[in-house]
Amino acid sequence: MAKSLPPALAITPPTHPLVGRVSPPGSKSITNRALLLAALAKGTSRLTGALKSKDTVLMAAALRQMGVTVEEPDATSFVVTSSGRLQQPTEPLVLGNAGTATRFLTAAVATVDGEVIVDGDEDMRLRPIGPLVTALRSLGIDATSPTGCPPVTIRGNGSFGKGRVEIDGGLSSQYVSALLMAAPMGEGAIEVALTGSEIGARGYVDLTLAAMRSFGASVEQVDAGTWQIEPTGYTATDFVIEPDASAATYLWGAEALTGGNIDLGVAADAFTQPDAAAQAFIAQFPNMPAVIDGSQMQDAVPTLAVLAAFNNQPVRFVGIANLRVKETDRIRAVCNELNRILPGLGTEEGDDLLVASDPDLAAKVAVLGSVARIETYHDHRIAMSFALAGLKVPGIVILDPACVGKTYPAYWDMLKGLGVELTATE
Incomplete structure (x- = not known):
């Protein structure tokens, strides 16, 4: 699928928990x-x-x-x-x-x-x-x-x-x-x-x-x-080479958002990569803490920020100034795209990112009937993390889905294998 991806992919929220066995790519x-x-x-x-x-x-x-x-x-x-x-x-x-x-x-x-x-x-x-x-x-x-x-x-x-x-x-x-x-x-x-x-x-x-x-x-x-x-x-x-912990965060996130059970074939505590620390926060969803220090798990912050949109309380991400010099300014990109889903969902405060959080977000967006066309900024992590929002929120469209080839070429095939409906669109 990654070899012939369309300009955009529309995600239909699954009506079932995501269950299955997925082997993340190597680190x-x-x-x-x-x-x-x-x-x-x-x-x-x-x-x-x-x-x-x-x-x-x-x-x-x-x-x-x-x-x-x-x-x-x-x-x-x-x-x-x-x-x-x-x-x-x-x-x-x-x-x-x-x-x-x-x-x-x-x-x-x-x-x-x-x-x-x-x-x-x-x-x-x-x-x-x-x-x-x-x-x-x-x-x-x-x-x-x-x-x-x-x-x-x-x-x-x-x-x-x-x-x-x-x-x-x-x-x-x-x-x-x-x-x-x-x-x-x-x-x-x-x-x-x-x-x-x-x-x-x-x-x-x-x-x-x-x-x-x-x-x-x-x-x-x-x-x-x-x-x-x-x-x-x-x-x-x-x-x-061990599996990629940053890739694993999307699977842990998909599991948490849908109440599923995804077997990665490797325990979270078996990873030596620092992004694996995100699993401890994902495991607390929908009660993730009010403040999360992302300094030592920077590539996992977009994943955690998308989950935070559905959390029971707002989440402030601190220690993430370095995200401004990644493939794109990820603080700004995540904030912009959260607000594309629902205005006011994300706020930049200095180099902190504040996610307003709303456990009823999916229902509110469904009532509005809006479509959120997610800009990915040529950044694989923006595409993969915001795809998780599409597991809950109707109307999510990921632009330039091929950018995931930077680190996880089989990402969309993985979601399809778990039963997620993806539709090619312009």
């Missing part, structure tokens, strides 16, 4: 980390349980441009063979709006002997990367980004340098992860240190460290904001 976050680390490791690594989506396909393509062999023997596996060094590509690395791949590769290509340009689409060219470029320059790496956003030009000499590098992780934990993963390719030990106590989502740094160690890196945590990395390089290995 995008872990897949992209594993692809890069395998490319930096000498030998052949087999990655299983991987996500095949637009973002990971772009990462794999960029690695192929730099001389890495990336084979795809089946729908959930990559076999990566590398000399342990990235080669200079003949063309710029164009990574669409894949923020993870762009940040990670901006640091990793500093190990290339020669010039590399890391670029993206028009949306990616609005997403900040200045703090990472500044950090690279402090290591003696020739890196420039005239706008503070991609494109970035890096002129490397085959090494990641040595010494101490400081980074402000408040805007994005991906800057920190990018430096950490490139550090074992240095000519000497590298110390990565946070300049402040704030970090976008510390749980994702923990994912990075775990993956690095699986590929043979030697990392010592000096204190809460400092890591010492030895110049060991990486060793090829076989690596199993």
